[in-house]
Ligand code: HEM
Ligand SMILES: *[C@@H]1O[C@H](CO)[C@@H](O)[C@H](O)[C@H]1NC(C)=O
Ligand SMILES: *[C@@H]1O[C@H](CO)[C@@H](O)[C@H](O)[C@H]1NC(C)=O
C-alpha cells in the first residue's frame with residue numbers, strides 16, 4: 001500500500017518533469033528528418049554517415065575507431081593551464097601533421113592522419129571539430145562506451161602544439177600525473193581517461209607484433225583492461241622486452257609500463273581498482289573527463305550537438321577472468337576497497353588475437 005502510493009507519486013512527478021523538460025528543450029527537425037537541439041547541428045548528420053562509411057568500415061569498433069580516440073587525446077593534451085603549450089582540442093595534429101608527427105610520442109599516429117585527411121577535406125569542418133567529432137563517433141561504435149558529448153564550432157588551429165606534451169609509456173607516474181595536472185586533469189580524471197585503453201592496441205611499442213591489444217576484448221568498451229593490467233605478468237608477447245612495456249599475463253596481449261605503474265601507485269591504485277567490473281562508474285567518469293578533454297582551450301560558446309552522436313550498444317554482462325586466472329593472480333594495490341568477486345572463463349589460458 002505504502003509502496004503503491006510512493007510509486008504513484010514517483011510516476012506523477014516523473015511525468016511532470018518530462019513535460020517541463022520537453023517544453024524547455026527546443027527541438028529542430030532537419031531537412032534530413034533528424035531531430036536535434038540546434039539547427040546548426042543538422043549539417044553534422046551527413047558527416048557522421050560519411051565517417052561511418054569512409055573511416056569506420058560501416059560503424060565498426062576497429063583499428064580506425066581506436067586510433068580516432070587516441071588522436072583526439074594526442075591533439076587535445078597539447079595545452080597547459082599555465083599557457084604557452086599549444087591550443088588544446090584544436091585539431092592542430094591534423095592540420096599541422098608534418099610537424100606534430102615528428103614527435104616521438106606520436107608514433108603510429110601517421111596511419112589515422114592519412115585515413116582522416118581525405119575525409120576531412122570532404123567536410124567543411126574545422127580540423128578541431130573534425131578530429132573530435134570522429135573520436136566521439138568512432139568510440140560510439142564500441143559496445144559499452146558512454147555516448148560522448150560533441151560540441152561544435154572550434155576555430156581553425158593557429159599553430160602546432162609543441163613537442164613533449166603527450167605522455168609516454170616510459171614515463172614515471174609522477175611525470176604523467178604532473179603533465180595531466182598541467183593540462184587541468186586530476187589523478188581521478190587521468191585514470192578515467194585511461195578507460196580508453198579498453199579499446200586499444202599497440203603498433204609501434206613492439207613493431208614485430210602490430211595490433212597487439214591491451215586487453216582481451218579490444219572491440220568492447222568494458223572494464224576488462226582494469227582487471228587484466230592487475231594480473232601477474234609472465235611473458236612478453238613479441239620480440240622480448242621493449243621500452244615502455246612490462247610483462248603481460250596473456251599471450252598476444254601487451255601491457256604498457258605506464259598502465260601497470262598507475263594501477264600500483266598509491267595515488268591512483270584505488271581509483272584504478274574501483275573501475276574493475278564497475279561499468280557504470282567507468283562510463284560516467286570517462287564521459288565527463290572526455291567532455292573536458294575534447295573542449296580544452298576552446299571557446300565557451302560552442303554549440304552542443306551531442307545528439308548527432310550514435311547511441312552505443314550496451315555492455316551489461318559482468319566481466320570475467322580470462323581462462324585459468326583467478327583472484328590469486330591479482331596484484332592488489334588498493335587495500336581500502338574490497339576486490340570484486342569475478343567468475344573465470346572456462347578452458348585453457350587464451351592467446352589474444354591481434355586487432356586486424
Ligand atoms: C598515461 C597516459 C598515456 C600513455 C603513456 C599512453 C600510451 C599509449 C601507447 C604507447 C599506445 C600504443 C601506441 C602504439 O604502439 O601504436 C597507446 C594506444 C592508445 N591510447 Fe594511450 N596512452 C595514454 C593515455 C591515453 C588517453 C588519455 C587516451 C584517450 C583518451 C588514450 C587512447 C589510446 C588508444 C585508443 C590507443 C589505441 C590506438 C589504436 O589501437 O590504434 N591513451 N597509448
Ligand atoms: C598533412 O597535412 C597536409 C596539409 O597541411 C596535407 O596536405 C597532407 O595530406 C597531410 N598528411 C597526411 C598524411 O594526411
Ligand atoms: C561545404 O561548403 C561548400 C561551399 O560553401 C558547399 O558547396 C558544400 O555543400 C559543403 N559541404 C558540406 C559537406 O557541407
Ligand SMILES: *[C@@H]1O[C@H](CO)[C@@H](O)[C@H](O)[C@H]1NC(C)=O
Pocket residue numbers: 208239240
Ligand atoms: C628484436 O629485438 C632485438 C633486441 O632488442 C633487436 O636487436 C632486433 O632487431 C629485434 N628484431 C626485430 C625483428 O625487430
